[in-house]
Amino acid sequence: MAALCCRFHPRIKKHNPKNVKIFPYVSCSMQPTQTNIKVIINGAAKEIGRAAVVAITKARGMEVAGAVDSNLVGEDIGKICDMEDALEIPVMNDLTLVLGSISQSKAQAVVLDFTDPSTVYENVKQATAFGMKxxxxxxxxxxxxxxxxxxFCERASMGCLVAPTLSIGSILLQQAAISASFHYNNVEIVESRSNAGGQDFPSQDAIQIANNITNLGHVYNREDISADIKAxxxxxxxxxVRVHSLILPGLPxxxxxxxxxxxxxxxIKHDIMDVQCLMPGLxxxxxxxxxxxxxxxxLEKLL
Structure with missing residues (x-):
């Protein structure tokens, strides 16, 4: 889609003995307009999917173009998210159908995957087949x-971001931990969650911090590294590096x-109150x- 771009150019004043009125001239050219990034949300009915719909709708230069989920099929995603106006985008349970429809617009498109580890590989393959990141x-x-x-992405020359966390605060904590690790020989990680929620423990965040400060040249907690006391x-x-996980209702x-x-x-401490903290990173x-x-x-590699 192109837009008509016009510019006004004043004439250079020259000797004009007859005082003829000189008008500026106008030059026009056709320039392409910048289109929004179209975003398809796979897992749109989940808490993070609903938060993503609202955040993308408010963000400059992007728009929600499709919503995929096995729940609430047929319902308008805007209404599901309690938005004031419907987005006229129904939730669908067929990712291929949504990708095919969006691909016809030839616009830049990105698929957000909030689904399940067992389906991620096929989901990314489908997005790639339609030319989407x-x-x-x-x-x-x-x-x-x-x-x-x-x-797969290397062979297809297609971009993909796999983000263990979308929290910028969590990434900053990890970077601070790496800096501190060069100056201290004792370190322990303590994490808390209000419920297990099907998560594995230690959590991915804690494991990533431990991995980031490992193999940097020294061993931590030498005095009891061999202790096999579970507590x-x-x-x-x-x-x-030792990790302790607390699971208690009411804890952030x-x-x-x-x-x-x-x-x-x-x-170093980082608290997450709700899913909204992930939206700037998303x-x-x-x-x-x-x-x-x-x-x-x-995500830290792109900051």
């Missing part, structure tokens, strides 16, 4: 799946990293993934 935020996704997706928490990796989702040495304790992921030509693991 993917942002995957699926807890408990296996690294074998990530490796297979990376090889001491689980050792993640080979460098002695929180991650704390404690570094210490004699006479000093350095604590919007950033959508804007960045359209430029990728391969798989990137971790």
């Amino acid at each position: 993917s942002v995957v935020y699926v807890p408990r996704i296996k690294m074998d799946t990530v490796s297979a997706l990376s090889a 001491r928490g689980e050792v993640v990796g080979e460098d002695g 989702s929180s991650t704390s990293v404690y570094f210490s040495r004699p006479g000093e304790v350095y604590t 919007i950033l992921a959508i804007r960045k993934v359209v430029r990728l030509k391969s798989l990137v693991y971790g």
Whole structure:
């Protein structure tokens, strides 16, 4: 789609003995207009899917173009999200049908995958077949799946972001932990959740922090690295990083990293109140993934 662009150019004044009135001239050209990124949300009826619909609707340069879920099929996604006006986008349970319909517009499109580890690989393959990039935020996704997706995206020269977390605060905590790890020889991670909610523990966030500060040249907690007392928490990796997981109703989702040495304790903490904290990271992921030509693991690599 093109827009008519016109510019006014004043004439250069020259000697005009007869005082003839000189008018500016107008030049016009056809320039393409920038179209919005069309976003398809797979898992739209979930809490994070509904939050994503609202956030994308408010964001500049993008729009909700499709909603896929096995629940609430046929209902308008705007009404499901308690928006003031309907979006006239019904929830559908056929991803291929939605992708095929959106692909006809020839616009840039991104598929958000909030589904299940068992379906991610096929979902990304389908999106790629229609020339669309993917942002995957699926807890408990296996690294074998990530490796297979990376090889597939490399062959297809198609961008994909697999994000263990979309929380920018969580990423900043991880970066601070890496910086601190060079200065302390004792570290333990304590995380809390209000309910297990089908999650594995230690959580993906805690495991990623432990992995990030592992293999940096020294072993932590040397005095009890070999202790097999279960109350001491689980050792993640080979460098002695211990993780403790608290599951108690009423606790916020929180991650704390404690570094210490004699006479000093350095604590980094990040609390998540609700799913809204993931939306700035999600919007950033959508804007960045359209430029990728391969798989990137971790939103922090795009900050």
